[in-house]
Amino acid sequence: MAPTPLTMPRTRKPVPVHNLKVTRKGKVKKRFFLWRMRRVFYVAALAVTVGAAGLIYVLSQVELPVDPKVAPVEEQTSFICSGEVQANCGASNAMAQLHGTEDRVIVTYDQIPQVLVHAVLSAEDKDFFKHGGVDPMGIARAAYQDLKGDGVRQGGSTITQQYVKQTYLNSEQTATRKIKEAVMAVKLEQQIPKKEILTRYLNTVYFGRGAYGVQAASRAWFGHDVQGLNAGEAAFMAGLLRNPNGADPYRGPMSLKEAQRRRRVVLVNMQKEGYITPAEFKLYSSVSMNPLDPNVASTERFIEPPPKASVLGENVRGKEWGSEYFAEYVRKWLVKEFGTDTVYGGGLKVYTTLDLDMQKSAYDAVTSTLDRPGDPAGSLVALDDQGHIKAMMGGTDFTNNQVNLATGTQGGGLGRQPGSTFKAFALSDAVKQNYSIRSVLPSPAKIDIPLDQCPNGTKEWSVRGGPGGSMSLISATKNSVNTVYAQLMARLSPRSVTDMATQMGVTAKVKPVCAVVLGGGEVSVLDMASGYSTLANQGVSKSPIAVTRVEFPDGRVKTYGPDQKQVLTPIQAGRVTYSLQQVVDGGTGKAAAFGKPAAGKTGTTQNNADAWFVGYTPKLTAAVWMGYPDSLKSMDDVHGIKVQGGTFPAEMWRKFMQSATADFDTGTFPEYPAEELGAGNVLDPNMGTSGVIVSGESSIGATATTQPRVQTTQPQTQTTAPATSTPTTVPPTTPTTTSPPATPTTTAPATGQGTGTGKGKGPANSGN
Template sequence: MRKQLVRTSLAPRATRGGRRRGRRRGPRWGRVLYFVVLATIGSLTAGLWLLSRLELPDAGAVADQTTIVRDRNGVEIARFHAEENRIPRTLDEISPVMIDAVVAAEDRDFFTHPGVDPVAIARAAWADVRSRGALQGGSTITQQYVKNAFLTSDRTLVRKLEEAALAIKLEREMSKEEILEGYLNVIYFGRGAYGVEAASRVWFGVSASDLDLAQSAYLAGLIRAPESADISRPEQVEVANRRRRSVLQAMLEMGTITPDEFDLVNSLPIESYTLPRETGSSVEITQEGIGLEYFVDMVRARVAEDYGNRLLFRGGLDIVTTLDVDLQRGTWEAMRGVLAGADSPEGAAVVLDDKGAVVALVGGRSRDLSQVNLALGTAGGGSGRQPGSAFKPLVLTEALRQGLTVDTVFDSPATVTVGTTENGEPWTVANYDDREYGPLTLEQATVLSSNTVYAQLIDRVGPPAVVDTARAMGVSAPLDPVDSVALGTQEVSVMDMAVAYSTLAHRGDLRPSHIIERIRDREGNEITAFTLEGEPVIEPAVADEVTAVLEKVVSEGTGKAAAVAGVPTAGKTGTTQNYGDAWFVGYTPRFTAAVWVGFADSNRAMVDVLGVPRVTGGNIPARIWSGIMTSAHVGIDPGSFVGPTTDSS
C-alpha cells in the first residue's frame, strides 16, 4: 500500500477571487499576439495529450557513463564521473522543512498540476524561438524527475515535449509522494552529491532527516545551478545568499515559514553552517604534475554551464579541448623551473595559438593550495593585476589609428605632469630610474618604455578612445577612461592581455579565446564544435606597424631576455610601481603568450627575490616567456611577420 503524505503546509492554497480586470485598449497586434499564444497553448496541450500515450522508458537505459576529457591530439587529460555518493531515502526519512523548501523553490503547484504547466511550456517554447538557443524555464518537479531519471540532457524543443509527455504519463502511474521521493533522490546538489542525503552529508555533515530551515533553504537554492552558488567560492557568495533568500521568500509566500523565521535565517552567514569544500573524486586528472587542474576546472565549469552537471558527470561525453599536453608541460616546467621554492612569487601564464585556442594555461602553483585561477582575474575567483607598461602597445595602437606615426616625436623628460589620476588628482609621471631621454620617436619611446612620453601620448589621443580600443582588442576587465590607464594602473587578467596581443598578432583580427574544440555524446554524435569567427577590429596596417615596434623591444630594448633563437618575436615588458607586478606579453607568428609574476595575496614588492635585486618584466617574466616559446616551437616552422607597409610615393 502506498504511503500518502498528508501535511497542511504542502496543501494547495485557495485562489484569490473577486478581482475584476479592467479592459485595456491596446494596439491590434496585441490582440493578434494574444490569439497566437492561445493557439500555441492549445496546440501544445493537444500534442502533449497524444505524446502522453508514450510508454515510459527504462530508467536504467540511461546508465551513468564517465566523461572523458582529451587534449587537442586525443591524449586523455581528465575524467568526470558520478561517484556512488547517492544514498536513497524514503520521503518520511527526509526533513519536512526540506520538502517544503524544495516545493516552494521549484514547483509551488506540484500537488495540483497534472505534471506539466502548459502556459510555462508555451513561454519556454516562445523564448526558444526568439533566441534560437536553450529552452527557458517551464519545468515542473515531475518534468525534472523525468529528465534526470529517464532521459538524456539534449536541449531541443522535441526533447522538451517528450519530457512533458512522459511527465503526464508518470503522474498517471505514480503518486505525487512517489514522484517527489524519486526526485529528491536523483537531483544534483553540487560537490558530487546526487540526492538529498548525500548533499546533506557533504554540505553540512548531517543526515537528510536532520536538516533545519537554514540548511534546507540553501540546498533548495542550489538545485537550478549548484556550481554557481557554492558559498566556499568567494566570487559566488552573493549568488548563494540571493538564492537562499529567494527560497525563503517563496516559503514565506506559501505560508510554510513565519516572518520571524525568514528574518532569523536570512541573517545567518551561510558559511557559518556549511562545511569547507573538499577536493572531490568526481574529477580525476589523468595527466598529473603539469598544472592541469586549473584548465580542467575551466572545462568543467563551461560544460556544466552549457549542458548541466548531470550530462557532464554521468553522460559519457567525449570532450576534446584546445590544450596541447606537450606545450602545457613545457609551460609548467618553464614557470616552475624559475619560480622554485615555496616562498617565491606566484606566476600565471596563458598561451594561445593562431586561432585563439588556449593551448596551455598555468593558473597558479597548486589548486590544492588556492582555488583562485590567477590567469583569469575576477573570473577565476580573485582579482586582476596591474599590467604596467605592458598596456602601452594598446595606447600606441590607438595613436596610430588617429594618424600619428611611429616617427612622431615627443620630449621625454625625467618627470611630467599631465591629465588626472583615477582620483582626479594631477598626474605626475616619472621614467624608470628618473631617467631623462630627450626627444624620442614613438618607436624609441616604446623600445625604451618611456613613461613620460606615453603620459603625453594618452593626453593627446584621449583616454576614452584608448579604453574603447582595448575593449575591441579583447580586454574584458572594466577600465576607467583616465590618463593613468596608459601605464597599466588598472587591473586586467592574464587572459585579457593574451587576447589583446593576439589581436595584433592576427593583424587586427580579434579571435576570442576558447578551450573546447568539440564535444560528442555517448553515441558519438557531435553536439558542439568550435568554428573560427574572427572579427576585424584594428586595421591590418596599424597592427603591422605595432608589431614591428614590438620586435625592436625584444631585439634592442627592455625585452631582450624574451628572445627565442630563430623565431620572430614581438612583445612588451610591464612592471608596476614598487615592483609588485611584473609581466612579459608577446607573440610569434604561431603563438601568443602572457606571463605574470607577483605575490598573489598582496602587492608585496619583489625585491631581492630569487637572486634578482628588483624583479621587472624584463628579467624573470621574460625568461619564463622565452622558455615557454622555445618549447612551443620545437619541430615547427616559426613562420614570419608581415612587415609594415611603406609609402613608395
C-alpha cells in the same frame, strides 16, 4: 417404576435420509468423509478462483513506469580530452572525468567480455537465459545455499528482478513489493531481449567506490577498461554485487577476508559451469599469485587504491604540470553552457585545445625560474593563431589551492595591474587613429598633465620616467618611456584606449583613466594573451576558446570556434608589431629573444608588485605574470635582484617559447616598406617625425646602427637618467621639423621607472 434419565435407554440422533446409502442387501451404509466435507471444499475452491482472478487483475494493472525501449538514458560520466585527442574521447584517453554521485560509462553487450558475463551469471543467476523472469528453483537453491552457509549469500532474485528493483522500485522488504517485483520482471522479459536486460543491469548496478556499471567499476578497481578483465578480476567484481563496501580490501582485515572468500566462491561456480578450467581456477583464486591485500607492494597489488575525491575525478592527465587548472576552467565553462545535470550525468565527450607538451613547457618555464622557497608565484597562458588555449599554467598545487592565477578574478584570485604592457593598446589606438609611429614627443624625466587635458580621477596626473630630450613612439615603446605615453594618452583619450583594449580581447572592466596606459587597471593573464594575439593575427581579434567540440550520447555534436573581428588592418597591426619587435631586439625585453621573429612588451607595476612580459610570434602568443598571489608585496629582492618585466618574466617567456616552438615553424611577420610603416599623421606638429629605421633606432628617435640581439637569462640592472629639464605641463614649443634633433639631448637610455597616479588604486608604475 418410572424410568429416570439415568435409566432411560440411549437413542441415536436420527440420520437424515439423504445421508443414508443402502447396500444391495438392504443394509444402511454411511457416506464418505469427503462427501460430508464438500461444503468446505466448495468454499476453498471458491477462494482459489477469486484469488486467481485477483492475481490476473493485479498482473493486468501493474505497469512498468517507463517502456524500457524508450527509457531515458542513465546518468553517464562526461570526459574531457586534451588537444591531441581528436576522436573517441573516453575513459582510456581522457585528461579528466566529470560525474556527480554516479560515475557511469555506458557500454554495449558486445563490449562486455564474456568472462565477466559468466562470472556474474555464476554469482547471481546461472539460469538467467532459461527462466522467464522469476526462477522458483533458483529461490529454493538460494535458500538451501544460505542455510548451508558455504556460498555467496543469495536472495533468490533473478537478475531481471534485481534490475527491476533498482530501476523502478525501492528496497523495502514487503510482500507487496516482492509481488510487484516478480510481476514486473515477467512483463519486462516479455518486452525486451535477455541480452538487453543483462546489459542494462550491468550498466546500472553499483560496484562500490562511486562506480555504477561495469566500465566505471573496472577503471575504479583495476585502472583499465572492462574489455581487459581476466577471470580473477571478473570474479572479484561479481563478488561485489551483493555488498560492495563489505568486500573492499581497503576497509580492513574483515573486508579483505570477505573479498577473498567471495572471489573464490565465484570462481568455484564458474568452474562448475564449465566457464574456466581447473588450472585457471587455481591461478586466479591463488592469494599469493593475485593478492588482494593492500599492504603488498604496488607492483604485485591486485586492485588499485581508492581514488581521491575530486570534482574532476581521479588521475587527471598532466596534473604534474598544472593541467588541473585548465580542466577546472573547462568544467566551469561546461556548467555555464549546458547546466550541472548535463555536465555531470550527460555522458559528454569534450574535446579541448590544451597541448600537454606546451603545458609542460609552460610549467617548466615558470617552476625552473622561480625555484626557491618563498619565491613569488608565476603564471603563463599561451594562445595559437586560431584563438586556441594551448597552455594555461595557473598554479602548482591544485589539491590545496584551486585559485587559477591565469584567469584573475574569474579563477578566484585578484585582478593584477598590467603595467606598461598596456602601452600596446594605446599604441594600437594611435595607429587606428592614423597617427604615425614615427611621431616625436618630448621625453622629460617628469611631466604633469592637468585634468582638463587627461581625465585621471580627482588629481593632476604626475608621471615620471624619461631620459630627457624627445623621441618617437617607436623608441618610447622600445624603452618603455612613461612620459611620452602619458602625452599620447592626453591626445587619444582614456576611453578610446580602453575601448581598443576591449576590442582586442581584454574582458576585464578597466576604468577609462589616463593612468591605465601605465597599468592602472586590473586584468588577467588570459586577457593580456588574448589582446596581444590580435596583433599576431594581423589585426583580427579571436576570442580565446578552450573547447572545440562536444559530443552527446545521442549523436548530436556542437562545435565551437572563436568570435572574430577585424579590429586593425594588417598594416596597422604591422606598425604596432614593428614597434614591439624593437622591445625584444635590444629594448627592455631583450632577455626574451630566442632566435626567432618575436615581438612583445615588458611591464612592471607600483613598488614592483607585479611584473609581466607579453609577447608573440606569428603563430603563438604567450603572456607571463609573476607576483605574490594574495597581496601586492614588493618584489625588491628575488634571487638578489629587484624584479622588473625585463628580468624573470622575459626569461620565463623565452624558456617557454624555446621549448614550445622547438618542433614547429613559428612563421615570419609580414614585411612592409619603411614608408608604409611610418605613414600617418604627426602627434605634435612642433615635434614632427623621426625616420623609420627598420634595423634599429636610438632611444631618442635618431637613426642608429643595428643593435645586436641580446639573449640572456640574467636580469638586467636598470638606471634612471637624471632629469635634464624641469617638469613641464605641456609639450615644449619648438620649430616644426620632420626629423629628429641633430644632437640628442641625452644618450642615456630610457628606463621607464616613473609613476602614473590613477584613481582608486593609487599609483601605478610602468617599467621594464
